[in-house]
Amino acid sequence: MLKINKKEEPEFFSKFKKKEKPKNWGDFDFRLKNELKEYMLENEQKIGKEKYCPYCELKILLENSQIEHLKPKDKFPELFSNYENFIVGCVDKKTCGQAKGNKWDRLFINPVMENPQEYFSYRLRTGEIIPKIDDGLEYKKAIKTIEILNLNERKLCDYRKVYINQIINISKDLKEEEKIGIIKYFDEFPTLKEFLIENIEILK
Numbered sequence: 001m002l003k004i005n006k007k008e009e010p011e012f013f014s015k016f017k018k019k020e021k022p023k024n025w026g027d028f029d030f031r032l033k034n035e036l037k038e039y040m041l042e043n044e045q046k047i048g049k050e051k052y053c054p055y056c057e058l059k060i061l062l063e064n065s066q067i068e069h070l071k072p073k074d075k076f077p078e079l080f081s082n083y084e085n086f087i088v089g090c091v092d093k094k095t096c097g098q099a100k101g102n103k104w105d106r107l108f109i110n111p112v113m114e115n116p117q118e119y120f121s122y123r124l125r126t127g128e129i130i131p132k133i134d135d136g137l138e139y140k141k142a143i144k145t146i147e148i149l150n151l152n153e154r155k156l157c158d159y160r161k162v163y164i165n166q167i168i169n170i171s172k173d174l175k176e177e178e179k180i181g182i183i184k185y186f187d188e189f190p191t192l193k194e195f196l197i198e199n200i201e202i203l204k
């Protein structure tokens with residue numbers, strides 16, 4: 001899960017709200033939502049040249065993404081137009097925003113307010129995302145967030161596992177700095193990449 005550094009609400013969005021006085025999410029038309037997505041992807045969710053789903057960390061594009069209300073609009077109707085509450089997520093049917101739906105829990109890690117990297121780690125053998133800390137509130141928050149977003153969905157774990165194994169195979173017998181160079185070359189799963197670089201000694 002990626003940290004989102006939220007920028008100022010874009011002017012076109014503030015103007016629209018002031019002029020049209022939308023009362024619910026349906027009052028925002030397709031064009032405006034698209035413009036919002038573009039703004040967020042470009043300014044808040046881009047690493048290098050790529051844009052990512054903050055939840056699963058796969059690459060997304062304008063065309064295969066959706067605006068996601070961090071606090072679901074069914075449960076927090078007053079936040080339907082609150083810019084701080086928006087991110088752009090993937091449209092996978094089994095994970096992320098689609099898995100989350102209108103579920104909410106106070107333990108959910110909000111990537112706008114907190115740094116998810118303080119909560120998550122990886123199990124390289126299986127490709128699972130796991131809590132970084134073994135007990136206490138941090139542990140509970142990590143477990144709950146993984147559950148709500150279904151971040152250990154089988155296909156997603158398999159994909160991470162293949163990714164990890166590819167890196168292990170290519171970087172076998174190389175020097176540490178060469179291994180790091182290889183990892184940097186890959187462009188999906190940014191926090192998994194950082195995890196591998198921080199724990200480079202485990203890539204034997």
Ligand SMILES: [Zn+2]
Nearest residue numbers: 053056090096
């Ligand atoms: Zn996703």
